[in-house]
Amino acid sequence: MxxxxxxxxxxxxxxxxxxxxxxxxxxxxxxxxxxxxxxxxxxxxxxxxxxxxxxxxxxxxxxxxxxxxxxxxxxxxxxxxxxxxxxxxxxxxxxxxxxxxxxxxxxxxxxxxxxxxxxxxxxxxxxxxxxxxxxxxxxxxxxxxxxxxxxxxxxxxxxxxxxxYNEPGYIHSLGETMRPYLDQDYDHILFSYHGIPARHIRKTDITGCHCLRQNNCCDTPSEAHAYCYRHQVFATTKLVTQQLGIPDNKFSISFQSRLGKGWLEPFTDVRLEQLPGEGIKKLLILCPAFVSDCLETLEEIEERGRETFLAAGGQSYHMIPCLNTHxxxxxxxxxxxxxxxxxxxxxxxxxx
Known part of the structure; x- marks a missing residue:
């Protein structure tokens, strides 16, 4: 020092x-x-x-x-x-x-x-x-x-x-925390991001006319994306799955920790109940909105999420830890x- x-x-x-x-x-x-x-x-x-x-x-x-x-x-x-x-x-x-x-x-x-x-x-x-x-x-x-x-x-x-969210070093680090888990047999990867109300997306839209107001708004270039949580979590997911060569049909996105109506969907807890019925029995799940494991990852996802998925007919469930001190x-x-x-x-x- x-x-x-x-x-x-x-x-x-x-x-x-x-x-x-x-x-x-x-x-x-x-x-x-x-x-x-x-x-x-x-x-x-x-x-x-x-x-x-x-x-x-x-x-x-x-x-x-x-x-x-x-x-x-x-x-x-x-x-x-x-x-x-x-x-x-x-x-x-x-x-x-x-x-x-x-x-x-x-x-x-x-x-x-x-x-x-x-x-x-x-x-x-x-x-x-x-x-x-x-x-x-x-x-x-x-x-x-x-x-x-x-x-x-x-x-x-x-x-x-x-x-x-899209910085190469961050994406590389996130991908490398995931890589050891990809060697095991799995059906699907669920990227569970912290949920927020949809109105927050609209409030932070500096253009006032783009986010959640246009079709395919997250894929349409806009200066609003610098402040759009929804666009940014999609971008993170796309970049890290491309880096790891994960096919589109092997992963999806959901949102956890909702407090009420009008929050971003699909909801993680709902998807965990549904996935086994869709033939997804072996699940990997991670929470890239957090860089440190906490209540929302360790208790909500690792503990309660596991119970939900296995009770719905899942066979194996592995939470990939946050970046922490990787x-x-x-x-x-x-x-x-x-x-x-x-x-x-x-x-x-x-x-x-």
């Missing part, structure tokens, strides 16, 4: 409850679901829905779900993000810190720690650990980090890495930082 660094790297992930206690899960869910970019309703309506209906019923159930995946070191997502930080630090000279969108450490806490240790800091390069743009993931993380940076604007600048993924991030250090700004996000 450089003795007197002018730049630091900040890895930003989703976050997690402090523990599996209901009170901690309730606090986490309140912060998460009260985010106006997650549930985009007027404040009073959002508060009534979240605090009056969703959280009181969901917190105890979520606490039980977290207990099934919790490790001796805590939340898998937090543990894996720390491990990614440590692995990346071995590859680059700039100091690396982590922050979470919900829970801790917050971006402010990360900024304070970096400044205390490196008072000569001039820039923080923020990498939101979300491959695809969505207002409820990448956008809210970036805006939160920017908001907490404002009091420090005269101390250091904040530079943001853009979504990397050596190629670590080297990919290090490569982006090295390129930026050398003056390449291709991976830097432009202001909307």
């Amino acid at each position: 450089a003795n007197n660094p002018r730049r630091a790297i900040l890895l930003m992930n989703l976050g997690s409850p402090k523990s599996t206690a209901v009170k901690d899960v309730r606090a986490y869910l309140n912060e998460f679901l009260m985010d106006k970019r997650v549930i985009d309703m007027p404040l009073i309506s959002r508060a009534l829905l979240v605090r009056g209906i969703i959280v009181p019923f969901r917190a105890p159930k979520s606490a039980e779900a977290y207990k099934t995946i919790w490790t001796k070191d805590g939340s898998p997502l937090i543990v894996l993000t720390r491990q990614l930080r440590a692995a990346l630090q071995q590859e680059i000279e700039e100091p690396v810190a982590i922050a979470m969108r919900y829970g801790g450490p917050s971006p402010k806490q990360a900024y304070d720690r970096l400044l205390a240790e490196y008072p000569s800091l001039e820039e923080v390069l923020l990498l939101p650990l979300y491959p695809h743009y969505a207002m409820s993931s990448y956008e809210t993380a970036v805006e939160y980090a920017k908001k907490q940076h404002r009091p420090y604007a005269d101390r250091f600048r904040l530079t943001v890495i853009k979504p990397f 050596p190629l993924w670590v080297k990919t991030i290090a490569g982006w930082i090295g390129a930026y250090r050398s003056g390449d700004r291709e991976m830097v996000s432009a202001e909307r």
